[in-house]
Amino acid sequence: MTDSPSNQNSNSAESAPAASDQFPAEFTLDGRQLTSLISDHAVWLLDTERRVVSWNDAAARLMEYDEETALGTAYQSFFPADARKRGKPEQLLERARTDGKAVDDGWRLTGEGNRRWVHEVLATVRDGDVGVAEQPDSTGTAGDKQSTLSGYVVFVNERTQLHERERERSEERAFMKSVFEAQPDIIYAFDARRNLVDWNDRVPEVTGYSTEELDQMGPLEFIAPEHQERIADAISRILEETEAVTIEADLRTKDGARIPYEFNNAQISDADGNILGFTGVGRDVSDRKARERELRQEKALTESIFEAQPDLLYAYDVAGNLIQWNERFEELTGYEGEELEGMHPLQFIAPPDRDHIGNAIDRIMEAGERVSAEGRVATKQGEYIPYEFNSARITDDRGTVLGFTGIGRNISDRKARERELERLERLNATIRAVDETMVSAETRDEIETAIVEAFEATDAYRFAVICRVDTTGPVDHHSWSPQAWAGLTEDSIDDVLSPFVDPLVEDGDDTPFETGTVSCYQHLREDDDGEWREPARTHDYGSLAAVPIIASGRSYGLLVVSATESEAFAEREREVLQEFGGTIGHAINAMTIRRLLYLDTVVELEFESTDRQDICIDLSARANCHLSLEHVLPLTDRMFVYYVTISDVEPDEMKSIADEHASISEFRLVDTADGNSHWELVVSGPTITGLLADYGARMRSKVVDEGDSSSVVQVSRDVNIRELVDTITTTYPDTQLVSKRTAERPVETHGDFRNHVERELTTKQQAALEAAYYGGYFEWPTRHSDASEIAEKLGIARQTFHQHLRVAQEKLLSAYFDPNTAAEDEQFA
Numbered sequence: 096m097t098d099s100p101s102n103q104n105s106n107s108a109e110s111a112p113a114a115s116d117q118f119p120a121e122f123t124l125d126g127r128q129l130t131s132l133i134s135d136h137a138v139w140l141l142d143t144e145r146r147v148v149s150w151n152d153a154a155a156r157l158m159e160y161d162e163e164t165a166l167g168t169a170y171q172s173f174f175p176a177d178a179r180k181r182g183k184p185e186q187l188l189e190r191a192r193t194d195g196k197a198v199d200d201g202w203r204l205t206g207e208g209n210r211r212w213v214h215e216v217l218a219t220v221r222d223g224d225v226g227v228a229e230q231p232d233s234t235g236t237a238g239d240k241q242s243t244l245s246g247y248v249v250f251v252n253e254r255t256q257l258h259e260r261e262r263e264r265s266e267e268r269a270f271m272k273s274v275f276e277a278q279p280d281i282i283y284a285f286d287a288r289r290n291l292v293d294w295n296d297r298v299p300e301v302t303g304y305s306t307e308e309l310d311q312m313g314p315l316e317f318i319a320p321e322h323q324e325r326i327a328d329a330i331s332r333i334l335e336e337t338e339a340v341t342i343e344a345d346l347r348t349k350d351g352a353r354i355p356y357e358f359n360n361a362q363i364s365d366a367d368g369n370i371l372g373f374t375g376v377g378r379d380v381s382d383r384k385a386r387e388r389e390l391r392q393e394k395a396l397t398e399s400i401f402e403a404q405p406d407l408l409y410a411y412d413v414a415g416n417l418i419q420w421n422e423r424f425e426e427l428t429g430y431e432g433e434e435l436e437g438m439h440p441l442q443f444i445a446p447p448d449r450d451h452i453g454n455a456i457d458r459i460m461e462a463g464e465r466v467s468a469e470g471r472v473a474t475k476q477g478e479y480i481p482y483e484f485n486s487a488r489i490t491d492d493r494g495t496v497l498g499f500t501g502i503g504r505n506i507s508d509r510k511a512r513e514r515e516l517e518r519l520e521r522l523n524a525t526i527r528a529v530d531e532t533m534v535s536a537e538t539r540d541e542i543e544t545a546i547v548e549a550f551e552a553t554d555a556y557r558f559a560v561i562c563r564v565d566t567t568g569p570v571d572h573h574s575w576s577p578q579a580w581a582g583l584t585e586d587s588i589d590d591v592l593s594p595f596v597d598p599l600v601e602d603g604d605d606t607p608f609e610t611g612t613v614s615c616y617q618h619l620r621e622d623d624d625g626e627w628r629e630p631a632r633t634h635d636y637g638s639l640a641a642v643p644i645i646a647s648g649r650s651y652g653l654l655v656v657s658a659t660e661s662e663a664f665a666e667r668e669r670e671v672l673q674e675f676g677g678t679i680g681h682a683i684n685a686m687t688i689r690r691l692l693y694l695d696t697v698v699e700l701e702f703e704s705t706d707r708q709d710i711c712i713d714l715s716a717r718a719n720c721h722l723s724l725e726h727v728l729p730l731t732d733r734m735f736v737y738y739v740t741i742s743d744v745e746p747d748e749m750k751s752i753a754d755e756h757a758s759i760s761e762f763r764l765v766d767t768a769d770g771n772s773h774w775e776l777v778v779s780g781p782t783i784t785g786l787l788a789d790y791g792a793r794m795r796s797k798v799v800d801e802g803d804s805s806s807v808v809q810v811s812r813d814v815n816i817r818e819l820v821d822t823i824t825t826t827y828p829d830t831q832l833v834s835k836r837t838a839e840r841p842v843e844t845h846g847d848f849r850n851h852v853e854r855e856l857t858t859k860q861q862a863a864l865e866a867a868y869y870g871g872y873f874e875w876p877t878r879h880s881d882a883s884e885i886a887e888k889l890g891i892a893r894q895t896f897h898q899h900l901r902v903a904q905e906k907l908l909s910a911y912f913d914p915n916t917a918a919e920d921e922q923f924a
Contacts, residue, residue: 140220141247145170145188148246157213157253159205170247173203175210191217191247200254212258216250278376284363286372287334289313293374301379303349319345319353329360333373337362346377355384407472407482407503410489413460413496415439427505429475445471445479455486459499463488469506481510515665518658521555522668526675533682539813542682543579543652550656551581557636557659558582560592561644563652575653582657583634591634592655594626595641611650613673614641615664637661642672646680649789654679687791687811698816699795699838700808706829709804710758710778711739716802717752720744724797726869727784728862730777735784736888737776738765738869746772761888765871765879775870775880777888786826790819809838855906862889863899864907 137154139147150165158165158173171184178184178201190197197217202210221242281301284293291312299309302317314330315323322344329340339361345353360375407427410419416437425432428443440456441449448470455468465487471479486501532545543561550559560580577588595616617638619631631637636657644651654676658664664672707713715722720743728736741749746764749772753762761777787793792810799805810819820832853861866872866889871879886896 137249137251137253139165139249141170141249143244143246145247154251157205157211157251158203159207159209164206170249175202175204178202187215187217188247191219192244195219200258203251210255211253212255214252214254218248218250219244220246220248280379281377282374283314283377284372284374285314287370289330289372292372301346301348301354308349317346319347326358329358330373333360333362334370337364337370343380355380406505408500409440409503410498410500411440412498415456418498419500427472427474427480443472445473447471452484455484456499459486459488460496472503481506511662511665514660514662515667518555518660518663518665519667519671521553522671525549525553525556526671526678530678533679533686536682536686539683539686540579542679542686546654546679547579547581555658555660555663556582557634557657558591559657560588560655561652562592562655564650578652587634591630594630595639595655611643611645613643613664613669613676615639615669617664618661620661635659638663640664640669640672642676644676644679644683646677646684646789649680649684651680651683684789684791687813696812697809697838698812698814699834699836700792700810700816700820700832701834701836702804702806702808702823702830703833704804704806704827704830705802706827707802708781708827709783710737710756710776711797711799712802712804713758714739714741714752714756715799715804717756718744718749719801720749721801722799724794724799725773726865727794728865728869729784729788730888730890732785733781734760734777734779735782736866737774737778739774739776740771741774742771744772749774763880763884765869766874773871773879775888781826783823783827786822790814790822792819805833812837852907852910855910856903859891860899860903860906863896864903867900 137157138151139154140149142148147165147168147170150160150162155161155165160168170188171179174184183199183201187197187199195218199215199217201212201215203213203215205211222245278295279297281297282295283291283298286292291309291314294309299305302309304312315326318326325342326344329342332338333340339359341357341359343355343357346356347353356377357380358375358377360373362373363371365371405423407424408419408421409417409424412418416439417435418437420435425435428435430438441453444452452468452470455466458464459466465485467483467485469481469483472482473479482503483506484501484503486499488499489497491497529546529549532549533542536542536545547559547561550556558581560583561578562575563578564575577585577592580588583591595614615638616627619627619639620637622628622631631639634657637660639655639657640663642654642656644654654672656672704712707716711722711724714720718741720741723740724737725740726738728738730736746767750762750764753759753774753776758778758780759776760779763775765773765775767773784794787808787810790810791814792808795807795809797804797806810816816835824830824832856864863885866885867880870885870888872882872885882893882896882900886893889896891899
């Protein structure tokens with residue numbers, strides 16, 4: 096930058112006074128008489144003691160002394176204390192005595208204590224002067240005339256305002272100079288011809304040009320080529336339109352480096368409006384540009400995350416106005432962006448949930464809590480969707496609260512699972528109550544009635560019906576009839592159930608009776624099909640399940656249950672109901688077996704067969720032997736242990752046949768006696784024994800002679816005899832029913848005892864006792880089976896087998912020796 100001119104010293108004695116500061120041509124020695132001659136000067140005379148002896152009116156006004164007070168006042172009294180301390184009055188007097196005149200600009204004190212900045216001329220008065228004093232020559236002396244000093248004359252012109260203006264200008268120049276040089280940005284000035292005329296030190300530091308080079312440069316030489324046109328247009332606007340312009344461009348340094356700069360420019364004009372040029376400040380915005388790039392990148396990243404978020408994202412200001420959201424927010428609520436702007440958060444919340452959500456927002460804003468709250472979002476279409484909101488307060492670096500932001504997550508699936516679990520718990524509780532009833536039920540009617548009443552008594556269910564079906568006819572002629580119901584009248588059952596059963600048959604699809612799987616129907620009140628919708632609305636149910644009652648592949652009917660909720664009977668409920676249908680079937684089957692055991696009258700069916708699908712017939716035919724089935728112990732639904740007695744064949748030959756037989760997985764010779772061999776066979780796959788068990792029937796006797804069998808089957812009178820016979824003869828075609836008779840079973844002490852023992856034994860204890868007895872475990876002196884072998888057959892540990900057997904023996908012996916047993920047996924009979 097060029098050097099600024101320094102201020103002239105206004106206190107210099109050598110400074111030539113202006114024309115108005117020159118001595119008048121002549122004056123009288125009486126200061127009062129000088130007023131008329133010099134009206135704009137204050138004049139007073141001093142004697143040789145330097146005290147005022149004469150005072151004009153201007154002096155009285157300027158110095159605020161009246162004449163009486165002024166006379167005799169010492170010259171030094173007009174100077175401030177600091178000037179007196181420096182001896183300035185004496186210096187001026189000495190200079191006037193020596194040179195004939197002294198000139199000074201400085202502060203003087205008035206009689207009121209005020210300060211005046213004055214231009215003062217102090218001249219000497221000598222003897223021999225005839226009324227006038229000679230004007231000092233250019234040397235400042237009064238000439239060569241020798242005379243005696245007789246006093247001084249003081250000419251004072253006040254310049255306080257001028258001095259203050261000059262001081263202010265000086266301070267302003269100093270301030271601007273310091274600002275100019277202290278400025279970290281570049282400062283420049285160009286004239287109207289676009290020549291660089293002034294700059295600060297930062298210009299050469301940044302650009303790398305020397306002062307000599309800068310003197311010859313125009314503004315566009317500092318700008319990158321591709322930005323020069325924009326800068327030229329901006330300069331034209333500044334110079335032609337008196338416009339202040341801010342513009343960004345790359346500054347190009349001497350070595351070719353490019354630096355992003357922001358230039359703030361303004362026109363320079365004089366008081367008459369003449370345009371002198373323009374000036375400006377250039378600021379390096381590299382950091383800002385870098386930060387802007389970072390912010391753009393951050394913003395892009397934030398927006399991408401914001402929009403990629405599958406949940407709702409939102410931000411509200413302190414007034415509760417929605418200020419930011421993602422696209423998912425619009426998609427969910429159904430509002431357009433213009434509608435969302437400024438909306439209050441509670442406008443998106445279902446009315447019943449607004450108090451709860453409003454309290455959560457208050458905790459966020461007032462206490463700064465991070466809050467998780469659940470509420471239902473109310474869409475523009477009026478739909479309510481359950482959401483979980485996690486929100487926190489927004490604050491700046493100083494802790495000022497700006498609003499709050501958060502994430503809303505759809506919890507419909509979670510709520511559905513929770514409702515499903517609640518329904519599942521209720522369903523399990525209902526089933527547990529039914530299970531207890533089924534154990535003690537004596538008849539199938541009791542079981543079915545207990546089931547429907549238990550469901551109807553639960554608030555979650557509206558009604559329950561159990562139907563039985565005739566499955567012996569063709570599929571398209573299956574007929575069903577209600578056997579037990581609760582929650583519906585008998586007259587309404589057909590109208591309610593038909594839409595879920597009959598149409599399936601008409602369409603040729605399998606009914607739940609044939610598929611054996613649970614069929615569920617939901618949202619029945621809203622269904623478009625009027626045949627389903629009207630009964631649902633009339634009887635107030637939203638969903639329905641049709642549950643097949645099945646045991647060992649045999650259908651016992653259908654349980655139909657309806658629920659109040661529209662989304663009941665989800666997958667896990669269906670699984671429970673499917674299992675429950677099997678439980679009902681097994682309960683009915685078990686009840687049939689119990690009745691078979693305890694009834695005095697049973698139906699005996701005699702069959703003859705040569706069908707070699709029967710394992711006993713096939714073994715007899717292969718070995719050309721006589722076989723008698725002594726006992727069958729079920730292990731699973733498809734695995735049984737057969738205890739048979741075989742004659743007319745050697746054990747080794749029988750071993751070979753059994754080893755090759757596909758249906759026999761294990762076998763063991765238990766004993767041989769009197770030409771007979773006793774065998775234990777583990778048989779897997781479909782068997783006639785398993786088929787009979789499905790109907791609660793049992794094999795009373797079976798004898799096979801060289802492939803021809805004769806067997807007697809006992810079955811309860813409650814069983815559908817025709818269905819059982821059809822099933823047997825269909826499964827085993829080479830089998831025919833020989834006779835059917837009703838057999839009376841007299842009450843015998845032995846039977847009563849057996850019944851009593853069987854009631855006392857658990858299933859596992861009875862299985863252990865039977866396996867031990869028929870397996871020769873109790874034979875003496877040599878056991879035909881040891882505990883390990885029997886335990887392995889039962890699939891249990893040796894110690895567990897011993898425990899079950901010990902308890903079973905204890906119960907058996909207790910029943911035999913207990914004197915109360917007889918009375919109990921009589922009562923049972």
